Amino acid sequence: MKILKRLPPRNDYERSVLANVEKFGWHCTSVFPKEGDDSPRFTYSVGLYHSYTQPEFIIFGLEGKIAHSLLNALAVAAANGTMYPLDKPCNELIEGYDCAFVEVPRDRFNDYVFSALWFYADVAFPLYQVVWPDAEGKFPWNSRYLDDPLYWQPVLGLRQ
Numbered sequence: 001m002k003i004l005k006r007l008p009p010r011n012d013y014e015r016s017v018l019a020n021v022e023k024f025g026w027h028c029t030s031v032f033p034k035e036g037d038d039s040p041r042f043t044y045s046v047g048l049y050h051s052y053t054q055p056e057f058i059i060f061g062l063e064g065k066i067a068h069s070l071l072n073a074l075a076v077a078a079a080n081g082t083m084y085p086l087d088k089p090c091n092e093l094i095e096g097y098d099c100a101f102v103e104v105p106r107d108r109f110n111d112y113v114f115s116a117l118w119f120y121a122d123v124a125f126p127l128y129q130v131v132w133p134d135a136e137g138k139f140p141w142n143s144r145y146l147d148d149p150l151y152w153q154p155v156l157g158l159r160q
Contacts, residue, residue, distance in 0.1 A: 006121035017115055021047035026075045029115050030064035040152045043067035044127075045075065046116045054078035055086070055126035056116050058104065060153035062132070070094065070130060086128055093130070100131045100139055102157035112156075129156050 009015045020027035026047035033039040044058040057074055059067040073093055077083045084090045089098040104127040109117060113127060131153065133139050134146040140155050 006118060014115075014118065017046055017119060021050060021119070024075075025051035025079055026071075027115070027119075028068050028071055030067065031112075032064070040154060042112060043071060044113050044116065045071050046113075046119050048075060048078050049120070049123075049125040052078040052081075054083050055128045056113065057101075057128050057130055058112060058156070059130045059132070061151040074130075094132055097133050097137060099133070101128045102131055102155055103127070104129050104156045108156045131155055 009018060017027045017029075024047075026045050028043060028045060030041070030043040032041045040060045041062075041064075042058055042060045043062070043064055045056045048054045048056050052075075054074075057071055059070060062070070070093060074084070084092060084101075086101040086103075089100050091098045093099050106124075109127060116125065116127070131139055134148070136144075136146060138145045140147070140153060141158060
């Protein structure tokens with residue numbers, strides 16, 4: 001893997017990103033909107049591309065612990081060389097439901113994955129969104145999808 005030429009860490013958070021990637025192969029970042037902000041909560045990985053030549057992932061709308069456990073399953077698969085196929089629905093990641101992987105366009109990275117952008121600096125990296133279904137198994141792009149504002153997940157790979 002290419003040696004990264006990033007800016008040195010400026011704070012404890014950036015030092016923890018580096019330490020976690022060194023120790024575990026990846027780091028997990030959860031972002032929660034401030035009170036009164038209607039932005040969705042999201043969680044994303046940093047380091048999977050560096051450590052395992054696998055994409056980074058982002059998940060919207062789920063509680064941090066749940067999103068972290070899903071990203072951890074992806075990290076384990078990446079570390080074991082058994083990554084899930086990203087071009088079709090996957091029924092192995094979320095028990096009882098399919099999920100889908102949607103490639104995130106590069107022009108959307110600056111809106112969400114700041115730590116990954118800092119970590120990779122001038123290295124291009126792939127980012128996929130893990131999209132999970134509603135209780136009826138429908139995805140946001142399906143008709144009659146039950147959009148719950150508490151668990152809102154914009155699909156970054158679809159122009160909305």
